[in-house]
Amino acid sequence: MALDLDGDISDEALLVAYGNGDRQAALALTTRLTPRVLGFACRMLGGDRAEAEDVAQEAMLRLWKQAPDWRQGEAKVTTWLYRVVSNLCIDRLRRHRSVDIDAIPEPEDGAAPVTERLIAEDRARALIAALATLPVRQRQAVTLRHIEGLANPEIAEILGISVEAVESLTARGKRALATALAPRREELGYE
Amino acid sequence: MNERNIRELDDSELDLLFEAARDTSPLPSPDLLARVLAGAEALQPGPPEPAAPAAAPGGRGASAGLFAGLLAAVGGWAAVAGLATATLAGVWIGYAHPDLAAGWAVAPSTEVVYDLSDFEPRYDDFTPLMEGS
Numbered sequence: 001m002a003l004d005l006d007g008d009i010s011d012e013a014l015l016v017a018y019g020n021g022d023r024q025a026a027l028a029l030t031t032r033l034t035p036r037v038l039g040f041a042c043r044m045l046g047g048d049r050a051e052a053e054d055v056a057q058e059a060m061l062r063l064w065k066q067a068p069d070w071r072q073g074e075a076k077v078t079t080w081l082y083r084v085v086s087n088l089c090i091d092r093l094r095r096h097r098s099v100d101i102d103a104i105p106e107p108e109d110g111a112a113p114v115t116e117r118l119i120a121e122d123r124a125r126a127l128i129a130a131l132a133t134l135p136v137r138q139r140q141a142v143t144l145r146h147i148e149g150l151a152n153p154e155i156a157e158i159l160g161i162s163v164e165a166v167e168s169l170t171a172r173g174k175r176a177l178a179t180a181l182a183p184r185r186e187e188l189g190y191e
Numbered sequence: 192m193n194e195r196n197i198r199e200l201d202d203s204e205l206d207l208l209f210e211a212a213r214d215t216s217p218l219p220s221p222d223l224l225a226r227v228l229a230g231a232e233a234l235q236p237g238p239p240e241p242a243a244p245a246a247a248p249g250g251r252g253a254s255a256g257l258f259a260g261l262l263a264a265v266g267g268w269a270a271v272a273g274l275a276t277a278t279l280a281g282v283w284i285g286y287a288h289p290d291l292a293a294g295w296a297v298a299p300s301t302e303v304v305y306d307l308s309d310f311e312p313r314y315d316d317f318t319p320l321m322e323g324s
Contacts, residue, residue, distance in 0.1 A: 027228065034223065038217055038218075057226050060227045060231075061227075117215075124212040127209070127211065127212050146205075147212050149213075177205060182200060
């Protein structure tokens with residue numbers, strides 16, 4: 001199977017090919033899924049890059065183990081992976097009790113950011129710090145809905161709750177974020 | 192500004208923050224990709240057993256033998272996995288950090304010119320040893 005970086009072949013087809021011994025499929029799945037897994041883990045763990053890399057590696061390892069027993073048509077590969085990452089992150093958060101918010105670099109005071117990239121980085125850091133203050137379930141729901149861009153039914157499947165519960169979690173999470181970030185509106189570039 | 196009067200962020204302002212988080216999403220390092228691939232290699236079930244090679248020269252057996260020979264020449268599957276990892280890291284760097292790759296591509300290669308005499312041993316090389324003895 002040719003290396004498929006653009007996504008013409010479904011994740012599931014690639015996983016089945018991997019399970020049948022196709023090495024190119026492993027390359028394609030690695031490049032396609034690792035960034036998504038890492039990004040989600042990083043946001044769930046308050047921006048802790050090292051922890052997020054460990055989670056990403058462990059989640060992908062579990063995917064490789066699952067491949068020979070993968071039951072086609074039952075769940076999307078990404079849904080399954082998000083669930084694994086979610087559980088791994090919860091385990092780590094429980095172990096550490098709380099995310100060290102002080103470890104997240106604060107936006108610099110004083111001079112205004114000079115590029116859009118810097119503004120985006122400042123905003124992303126502020127958001128991750130605020131997300132880290134939310135209850136874990138709200139953090140998961142808001143991240144999956146508004147950053148990962150998943151639909152509510154898929155989030156419900158990942159979290160093992162109803163669609164209505166997802167809607168409630170995201171609404172409460174967003175309200176909490178809006179309140180938590182209000183004092184920082186000027187440094188975020190809002191009037 | 193009085194804290195009681197601080198206005199909460201509205202939906203469009205929050206959306207800009209979510210967008211910023213997406214735009215600055217962390218990229219996996221080549222090292223992480225290599226570790227993930229190593230896991231895939233270690234856990235991958237073997238490919239289906241190939242048919243027994245035919246003895247006739249020029250037939251399927253000969254091409255399988257040639258492939259096996261090539262594989263052995265580069266160091267077996269482990270070496271192929273290493274090559275694949277290195278290739279992937281290169282593809283990833285070019286994809287995620289094209290400016291970095293461009294920097295390598297234009298690195299000057301002729302600014303420092305060495306002569307054969309630069310590599311010949313000189314008495315100066317041994318002076319510290321002589322002084323230390």
